[in-house]
Amino acid sequence: MAVKAHIAEGGGIIRGAEARIPEKIVARLSMYRRILRDDPEGMPDTVFSHRLAALTGGTAAQVRRDLMILGVTGSTSRGYDVRDLLQKIGQALDEPGGQNACLVGVGNLGRAILSYFETRHPRLTIRAAFDIDPAVTGRVIHGCRCRSVDTLEQVVRDEGITVGVITVPGDQAQGVADRLVQAGVTGLLNFAPRPVRAPHSVYVEDMDITASMEKVAYFARRR
Amino acid sequence: MAVKAHIAEGGGIIRGAEARIPEKIVARLSMYRRILRDDPEGMPDTVFSHRLAALTGGTAAQVRRDLMILGVTGSTSRGYDVRDLLQKIGQALDEPGGQNACLVGVGNLGRAILSYFETRHPRLTIRAAFDIDPAVTGRVIHGCRCRSVDTLEQVVRDEGITVGVITVPGDQAQGVADRLVQAGVTGLLNFAPRPVRAPHSVYVEDMDITASMEKVAYFARRR
DNA sequence: ACATGTGAAGTTATTCACAGCC
């Protein structure tokens, strides 16, 4: 059960938290962490793979695989030590100095996301929100100060923001994305019903709600 | 370039729109359709794979693969006929008689989704929204009538609703999911920050916004 | 020249299944 070494593209050897973790696994690790923290019966001391699987809708084997790449190791009689697990997940996912994000478009969707992040994530904080509507700029919504989009470049640079969340109407999404990238953001989470393009150096995740809806409708019929 | 037949798990032969299409491809087909309909320069007559790829952030080869399974066939000089393409996508994704959905939780997120669907999708309609707050029940929000959750089972049955969208706080998500399933829904789209469980006969998609955010933050660092 | 259609290859993700341990 030694810590497994992974071979990186370059040929170099990288261990544990240093290795690049596949997308889906990153998402699940984030989920495991939240599930454990939010457990209604208080955070347990230890957890079995099949319990985590049941809580997250996966399989026990998948959970074990995911945890394997972190180098966490469980006991056959007690499962995984939750404290250790959380520490290893944090080590893998979090930037030690923390990361800053901003959100553009303080409509219903933007407000919903701001409220999700109001209970401050220690290592990932939404530092600013931007809108064009003077009715919201200047206000503090869900604990986040809203400013005019005119100040976007300035604020992104000053606050060291590396992640941008786009919750504007579809026809403005690409323009906002371009400005965010120009200002130095390297990750984009786009909720507009239209994919955005960015240079290869920027990671883009499009959350297409309409497409998800149609996907669910499609598979809802095939069961 | 004959229409390819697909072999189903059972061993039977299934053609074109009858075959079960993989998840990611369903999502992209939905995206292609919306992109073509919403083209700012008006809907083109024909489109090349590389143009669709640029618009959706994929590759030309991937677009061709996706379209291949629909049995659409393009011309080497003009690309794909958009009318034909849309018709084939509809045939693959849409239930001919239409499908009905409902949404539970008319907060900021729920309202955002209702407004996305206000411009009525012909084949997938949100027929009802539910909430516990008497301030919203009885009102029409973004074209959708809001009712008390007490009437959920009744309305789901009466309106023939097969898809449920969950936009309630995390601690109520599982309870809502159970009630929807009990009432006969076979597809769930869950936005609560906690995965929901359902029987195998129900298709569940969890859209974990927090996990997506952490995923973007993670990959934003590694570029 | 340039685009499609598609085997073949490559990559990533999931599941199986079982040895070893408590």
Place this chain on the structure above:
DNA sequence: GGCTGTGAATAACTTCACATGT
């Protein structure tokens, strides 16, 4: 008995590369 750790098998998804058609 039930659980972890993991090689091996399988499945899902993407890219390559090129024959073919215009």
